[in-house]
Amino acid sequence: MRTYDSSPEEGLASAGRRDFIKSTAVVGGGLVLGFYLPGTSRRAEAAAGSYAPTAWVKIGADNTVTIVCARSEMGQGVYTAMPQLVAEELEVDPHAVKVEIAPPGAVYVNELLGGQITGGSTSVRDGWTKLRQAGAQARMMLVGAAAQTWGVDEASCRAENGVVIHSSGRKLAYGQVAEKAAGLPAPKDVKLKSPGEFKIVGKPIKRLDTPAKVDGTAEFGIDVKLPGMLYASLAQCPVIGGKAAGVDDSKARSMPGVRHVVRIDDGVAVVAESWWQARVARDALQITWDEGKGAALNNRDIMAGIKAAAAGPGAVIKKVGDADAAMGSAVKKVEAAYELPFLAHATMEPMNFTADVKVDRCDLYGPTQFQQLAQGLAAQAAGVPAEKVSLHTPFLGGGFGRRIDVDYIVQAVQISKAAGAPVKLVWTREDDMTHDFYRPMSYHQMSAGLDGQGRPVAMKFQATSPSVTSRLFPSVVSKEGVDPFMTEAAVIPYDIPNLSASSVIHDTGLRVGYWRSVSHAANTFANESFIDELAAAAGKDPYEYRRMLLDKEPRFRNVLDIAARNAGWGQPPPAGRSRGIALMSGYDSYLAEVAEISVARDGGIRVHRVVCAVDPGMMVNPDIVKAQIEGSVVFGLTAALKGEITLQNGRVQQTNFDSYPMLRMNEMPKIDIYLVASGEKPGGTGEPATALIGPAVANAVFAATGKRIRRLPIRAQDLKSA
Amino acid sequence: MLTIRVNGKPQQVDVAPETPLLWVLRDTLAMTGTKYGCGIAQCGACTVHLEGYPIRSCSTPVSLAAGKNITTIEGVGAGGKLHPVQEAWIAEDVPQCGYCQSGQIMSAVALLGKNKNPTDSDIDDAMSGNICRCGTYERIRAAIHRAAKAEGV
Numbered sequence: 001m002r003t004y005d006s007s008p009e010e011g012l013a014s015a016g017r018r019d020f021i022k023s024t025a026v027v028g029g030g031l032v033l034g035f036y037l038p039g040t041s042r043r044a045e046a047a048a049g050s051y052a053p054t055a056w057v058k059i060g061a062d063n064t065v066t067i068v069c070a071r072s073e074m075g076q077g078v079y080t081a082m083p084q085l086v087a088e089e090l091e092v093d094p095h096a097v098k099v100e101i102a103p104p105g106a107v108y109v110n111e112l113l114g115g116q117i118t119g120g121s122t123s124v125r126d127g128w129t130k131l132r133q134a135g136a137q138a139r140m141m142l143v144g145a146a147a148q149t150w151g152v153d154e155a156s157c158r159a160e161n162g163v164v165i166h167s168s169g170r171k172l173a174y175g176q177v178a179e180k181a182a183g184l185p186a187p188k189d190v191k192l193k194s195p196g197e198f199k200i201v202g203k204p205i206k207r208l209d210t211p212a213k214v215d216g217t218a219e220f221g222i223d224v225k226l227p228g229m230l231y232a233s234l235a236q237c238p239v240i241g242g243k244a245a246g247v248d249d250s251k252a253r254s255m256p257g258v259r260h261v262v263r264i265d266d267g268v269a270v271v272a273e274s275w276w277q278a279r280v281a282r283d284a285l286q287i288t289w290d291e292g293k294g295a296a297l298n299n300r301d302i303m304a305g306i307k308a309a310a311a312g313p314g315a316v317i318k319k320v321g322d323a324d325a326a327m328g329s330a331v332k333k334v335e336a337a338y339e340l341p342f343l344a345h346a347t348m349e350p351m352n353f354t355a356d357v358k359v360d361r362c363d364l365y366g367p368t369q370f371q372q373l374a375q376g377l378a379a380q381a382a383g384v385p386a387e388k389v390s391l392h393t394p395f396l397g398g399g400f401g402r403r404i405d406v407d408y409i410v411q412a413v414q415i416s417k418a419a420g421a422p423v424k425l426v427w428t429r430e431d432d433m434t435h436d437f438y439r440p441m442s443y444h445q446m447s448a449g450l451d452g453q454g455r456p457v458a459m460k461f462q463a464t465s466p467s468v469t470s471r472l473f474p475s476v477v478s479k480e481g482v483d484p485f486m487t488e489a490a491v492i493p494y495d496i497p498n499l500s501a502s503s504v505i506h507d508t509g510l511r512v513g514y515w516r517s518v519s520h521a522a523n524t525f526a527n528e529s530f531i532d533e534l535a536a537a538a539g540k541d542p543y544e545y546r547r548m549l550l551d552k553e554p555r556f557r558n559v560l561d562i563a564a565r566n567a568g569w570g571q572p573p574p575a576g577r578s579r580g581i582a583l584m585s586g587y588d589s590y591l592a593e594v595a596e597i598s599v600a601r602d603g604g605i606r607v608h609r610v611v612c613a614v615d616p617g618m619m620v621n622p623d624i625v626k627a628q629i630e631g632s633v634v635f636g637l638t639a640a641l642k643g644e645i646t647l648q649n650g651r652v653q654q655t656n657f658d659s660y661p662m663l664r665m666n667e668m669p670k671i672d673i674y675l676v677a678s679g680e681k682p683g684g685t686g687e688p689a690t691a692l693i694g695p696a697v698a699n700a701v702f703a704a705t706g707k708r709i710r711r712l713p714i715r716a717q718d719l720k721s722a
Numbered sequence: 723m724l725t726i727r728v729n730g731k732p733q734q735v736d737v738a739p740e741t742p743l744l745w746v747l748r749d750t751l752a753m754t755g756t757k758y759g760c761g762i763a764q765c766g767a768c769t770v771h772l773e774g775y776p777i778r779s780c781s782t783p784v785s786l787a788a789g790k791n792i793t794t795i796e797g798v799g800a801g802g803k804l805h806p807v808q809e810a811w812i813a814e815d816v817p818q819c820g821y822c823q824s825g826q827i828m829s830a831v832a833l834l835g836k837n838k839n840p841t842d843s844d845i846d847d848a849m850s851g852n853i854c855r856c857g858t859y860e861r862i863r864a865a866i867h868r869a870a871k872a873e874g875v
Contacts (some may be wrong), residue, residue, distance in 0.1 A: 074819050350759075630861070
C-alpha cells in the first residue's frame, strides 16, 4: 500500500510566489524551483478554480533529484520524455532521477490547450522550451550556490551529472548546495543548448517506467488502496442520461459485505467490503429507470439525421477561389460520400476512481487526463473549495481521450460523500463500453472537377457530425459554427486552385468525446479516399497523382516518397497482395503510409505490412516516437477493420471485447517505420498515425478488388467474391 | 475459509467460494499486479498460472484453485531476480500504458515453459488471447524471441 501525501497544500503546492520565478526551501533542505507563468493562473482559474503555483525540480539533501511530470502517463511516454527535457539542461542522468506526476496547479497548465490536460499530442510541443528552461534555471542556481560556497566566479564553474565542478577540480554535489541555491534569486536570462549540443534530448533512451510495468509494481488507479477503503459498483441507466426513478435495494442490502446502497446523480451504487461483493449485490438491485429521451435513439435514425443536416449549408472552414464556378467548367466531375461510425475508447483499465470525502476536504486518487476539471467538479460534488481537493494521478491504463471526461470521478466523490468513507469506484467492462463518450459518427460529402489531364481544378468538402467541443469547451467553437477539433485535416494539402471546405455540427443525442487523433481520423479517411478516387478517375497511379499535386509541399512530398520507396511502390507486390497509400499532417507532424493487404474469398482482409514515413520535426525520444506510431497503426487498424458502436432503443449494443473486438497478435501486420530527422519544430506523435491506416487499407482494398470503401469499418460481406 | 498457495506461500482466504480468483488476489491479498480487463476471459489481463498453466483468473472461481499452486506476476521471477521474459520486456521496451503487460508476460512465460523456441505462429497461438490496446504486439513478439535465446528459459 502506498502512503499518500494527504494535504493538497503540502510540498510543491505550498511554494510561495514571486513575480516570474520563485524558489523556496522544502522540508529536508532541498531546492524547489518553480515558475509562475504570466497568464496561466488566470486561465487555470477560469477552467476549474484557483491553484497555487508549483514547481518542476526538487533536489534533496541526499542528492535525490526529482523531476515533476505535468502530464499523465497513459502509455505515450511522457514519464520519460518530459524528464529528458529537464535533465538535458539540469545536467543529470535521466535514469538516476525520480519522476513524480504533478498535482493540479496553474504552473502545469498546458499552454497549447489552456488547461492541465494531457491530450492533443501536445506534451512535447508544450514542454519543449519550458522544461529545458526549468532545468537550466535550476542548474544555474546550483552553480551559483557552489560558487558562493567556494568564493569563486560562477563562470569558473560548470555542472556535470549532478555535480558542480570548479576549474580547480573542486566538486560539490547538487544535494550539498541545494539549500543555499534555494535562497538565491532565479536567473531571468537563460541560454539554452542548441540541438547540436543535446546529450539526452533526441536520444532513444529506455523508458523510465518499464521496470515497474514488468513486475506488477506499477500502480494504476484501479490498484489504489486506502486505509478503511470500501469498494463500489455503480448501476447506471442502460440508456445514457437516464435516471433511477425508484429502487428496491432490500435484497442487495442483505448480501454479504454490503455496507451501503447509495443513490447518486448517475444511478445507484452498492458499497461493500470488496469489489466483488459490491458487483454481485448490484445485480440484486431492483431499479426502475426513467430512461429519458435517449431511449428513442437508434443507429439508422441517427445517420439519417446526420445526412439530413448535411443537406444544409455548412460553416466555412476554408475557401480558395470559386469551387462552384470551376466545377461547372470541369471536364469530369467526381462525387463521393463517406460514413464513419461511433467508436468506444476501450482503455484496458476500465474507468475507476478513489475518493475520500471528509467534512472540509476531499482527497482523490485515480486516472485522469484533465486534472483541473477533475479537481473543480470534484470540489462541487464534495461541497468543499477546490483548494481543499487533492488529486494524485497514478499511471493510466490507457487514455485515448476518454479520461478527459470526468463523469466517473464525480461519481466516486458522490458515493464517498454519501457513504462517509473512502471509496474506490470500479466500472465493469460492460459499464465502460456502454457509458463512454463516443467518437462521433460522421458523414463527409466530397466533390471535385477534373480538367482534361485529370488534374483537379476544384474540390468541395463538407463534414457533418456531432461536436465534442460544443459540450466540453463551447467557447472554442466559432460563432459561425466551426469546431476546430471537428475540422482537423479537413483542408487537403494538394494544390487545387478552387477549394471549399465546410462543416455542419449536428447533435445526435448521444454524448460524444475526443478519441485518439480526434477528427483527423474522419477527415483524413474522407480526403485520402477521395484523392484516390480522383487518381482512379484520372487513370493515374495513386502515388504519382498525389506527388504531382504536392509541388509546394516539400515535407509532404518527402514522406510520401520515403513511404512509397520503402514499400516497393512501382514494383509488383507479392502474389495475391495489393497496396494502398495515404498521407496526412496533424499535430505539426507529417506522415505517409503504405498498407499491403490481401482480401480472402470470404471478404476478410489481412494486412501484411505497413510502411510509415514520419517527419515529426525534432524528437525527444525517437524510440518512443516509433512505439507511438506502432501503437497508432494498431489503434487505427482496429477501428478500420472492427470498430463500430451501434444503438438500439438508446442502448449501446456492444458490451465487451466479444462484441467490440480488438486487433490481436495473430492479426498483426509487420510495421516498418521511417523517421525523418527534418530538424523542424517538434510535432506531436501520439495520435496522427491513427488517422492514416484506415484510408491506406481502404485504398489497398480498391487496388485489390475494384470496390471502393466509403464506410468504416470495412465489412467482409461487402468484399466477398461473387 | 479456503487455502490457496500463491507464489509458493499458503494463504488462507475468507471469501465466498465462487469469488473469482482475480478479486481474491487483488482485493483480499492486495496483489494488484494481476489486472481486471473484461471479466469474461476475453482480454487476458488477469492471466496467472494454475499449476503452471495460464488461466484467466477473472473467470476462475477461487474454489477451483483451493489447494493448488498459483503463480502471479509478483512471483514469476526467482530469488529476487527478474524472469528472463521480464528482462526481455525491458530490453525491447515493450510496455506503453503497461496495464495488460502482467497478463502478457504470464502468457509468454507459460509459452516458453513448454516451447523453448517458439515460431511466430506458435506466438500467435499462445498470445492472441491477450489484448493490448496500446498495440505493443510486435515488441511482445520480439521480446519472446529474445527471451527464448536467453539462458534460463
